[in-house]
Ligand SMILES: Nc1ncnc2c1ncn2[C@@H]1O[C@H](COP(=O)(O)OP(=O)(O)O)[C@@H](O)[C@H]1O
C-alpha cells in the first residue's frame with residue numbers, strides 16, 4: 001500500500017521535473033534563436049572586411065580584429081547627430097505616450113460620463129488600424145503645418161501610433177485599482193490632478209514600464225516615417241543614417257554593423273531602467289494583502 | 290444637538306434608484322451603525338455623507354450646514370475604508386501626516402498630532418514601516434490613525450473589520466469601542482455583521498433595499514423589532530418563525546399541532562395568516578406531555594457551552610432551540626417546547642409586528 005503510494009508520488013515528482021525541464025529547453029532554444037542575430041552583428045562589427053566575409057560565424061581573432069567600423073562611424077558622417085535625433089524622438093514620444101495615455105486611461109476608468117464607452121471603442125479601433133495606412137494624409141498634414149523635416153513631426157506621429165494600445169492596457173489595469181485609495185485621497189482634499197500624479201501613478205509604475213518597453217522598440221527601429229517625414233540631414237534618425245554606409249555599389253559592412261551595434265545600446269539601457277520598475281510588489285500591502 | 294441630518298436622501302445610478310428616501314438624525318457624540326444585508330445601500334449612503342457620491346435628492350446636513358455640494362475634504366469628516374486604502378509608497382508616518390501636510394499645516398503641529406494618534410493606537414514602533422510590512426490588524430490601525438489625525442467632527446467607517454480574521458475582528462471591535470469612549474466623537478459605522486452592530490452601536494439603523502426598516506438601540510431592536518425582517522436579521526441564531534392562525538382575536542393564536550398560545554400584544558388581530566416568532570434562546574424544553582407543542586430532535590449541535598437543537602415541528606425550516614451545554618437531548622428524541630409569552634412576537638402578513646402590551650424592563 002505504502003510502496004504503491006511512494007512510487008506514485010515519485011512518478012508524479014519526476015513528471016513535474018520533466019515538464020519543467022521541457023519548458024526550460026523550449027525557452028532556452030527560443031532565447032538562442034532570438035539572440036543569435038544580435039550576437040552575429042556585434043561580433044562581426046569588431047572584424048575587418050575580410051574577416052566578415054571569410055568566416056562570418058567566427059569570433060574576432062588577432063588577424064581579423066579591427067575597430068575600423070567604429071572609427072568610420074564616429075568620425076565620418078553625422079552619426080552622433082542621428083543618434084541624438086533617435087534618442088530625442090524616442091524619449092519624447094515615450095514620455096507623451098505614457099503621460100497622455102495614463103491620463104486618458106484614468107479618465108476612462110474613473111469617471112462616469114456619456115461618451116465613455118464610445119471613446120473606449122475609438123481607442124480599440126486605433127489599435128486595429130495601422131497608422132501607416134494614413135501616411136499620405138499625414139504627409140499632407142505635415143506639409144500644411146510646415147512640419148516636414150522636423151523632429152516634431154516624428155514625435156507627433158509616434159505618439160499617435162503608441163497611444164491607443166497604451167490607453168487600452170492602462171485602462172484595463174486601472175479598473176482593477178482599489179477605488180478606496182482614490183476616495184481616501186479625495187477625503188484628504190487632493191485635487192483630481194494630484195490624485196492622478198501622487199496616488200495613481202505610483203500604483204501603476206510597473207504597468208507604465210511594460211507599456212514603455214513595448215512602445216519604445218517600434219519607435220526606435222522605424223524607418224518608414226523618418227524616410228517620409230524627416231529625411232533631411234539634420235533630422236535623420238539612426239535607422240535612416242545607417243543607410244549612408246550602404247552605397248549603390250559598395251557597402252561598408254564594418255560601419256553598418258558598428259552603427260547597428262551602437263544603436264542597440266540605448267534600447268538596452270532604457271530596458272534596464274524600465275525592467276527595474278517591472279519588478280512588481282510595489283502595490284503589495286496597499287490593500288488587503 | 291443633531292450633528293448629522295439626512296433629509297429624504299435619495300440616490301439614483303442612471304435610472305435605477307438604490308436609496309429611496311432616507312430620513313435620519315444622528316446626535317453629537319453618538320455611535321450609529323448602519324446594518325443590513327449585502328447590496329442594501331449601506332456603503333452608498335455612507336459615501337453620500339462623505340461626499341464621494343453625488344446626492345440625487347434630499348439634503349445631507351452636517352452641523353448646521355447643507356453639505357450636498359461641498360467637497361469631501363471640507364465636510365469635517367474622516368473615513369476608514371474596508372480595504373484600508375493606505376498609500377503604499379509612504380511609510381506609516383507619511384500616511385498619517387499626508388492630509389495635514391497637504392492642507393499646509395505647520396510641521397510641528399503635524400508631528401504632535403501624528404504622535405498623539407500613534408500613541409492612542411500603539412503605533413509608535415511602526416511609524417517608519419511601509420504598509421506592506423504590516424499585518425492586517427496593524428494596517429487597519431494605521432487607517433484609523435490617519436482618520437484620527439484629521440480631528441474630524443464625524444468618523445465614517447465602511448466595514449473596517451471585514452478583511453480581518455475572526456480573532457482580530459473581536460480585538461479591533463473592542464479597540465474601536467474604546468476609541469469612541471476616549472474621543473467622544475460622532476461615529477457612523479457600516480457593517481453587514483449584526484454582532485458588530487449590536488456590540489458597537491448606541492443606535493442601529495437597519496437597512497433593506499435602500500430603505501430604513503427600523504432605527505433603535507440594540508436592545509430595542511432585539512426585544513421590539515417592528516417587522517419580521519428586523520426580527521430575523523438581529524440575533525444569532527436567528528429567530529424561529531411559525532405560521533399562525535388567530536383564534537378569535539386578543540392575540541390568541543395556534544400554530545399547526547399546538548395548544549392555543551396567548552401573545553401579549555396590543556390590538557386584536559383576527560386574521561388567519563399570521564407569523565409567530567420566538568428566539569432560540571427563549572424556548573423552554575419540557576417533557577413531551579407538558580409542552581405547548583412537541584417535536585422530534587433532528588440534530589444536536591454541541592458547542593460545549595451551549596447546544597443548538599434542531600427540532601422538526603412539521604414546518605419547512607427546522608425550529609432551533611438553544612439549550613444548555615449539558616443538555617441531554619439526543620437526535621431522534623421527542624421533546625416538548627414551552628414559549629414564555631413575553632418572548633413571543635406576532636407578525637401580520639405584510640411582515641409588520643404587532644406591538645407588545647409592555648416594553649421590556651431594560652428599555653426606557
Ligand atoms: N457605481 C454604481 N453604479 C451602479 N450601481 C451601483 C453603484 N454602486 C452601487 N450600486 C448599487 O447600489 C446598491 C447598493 O450598493 P452598496 O451601497 O455598495 O451596498 P452595500 O454596501 O450595502 O453592500 C447595489 O444594488 C449596487 O449594485
Ligand SMILES: [Mg+2]
Pocket residue numbers: 331332333448
Ligand atoms: Mg458595502
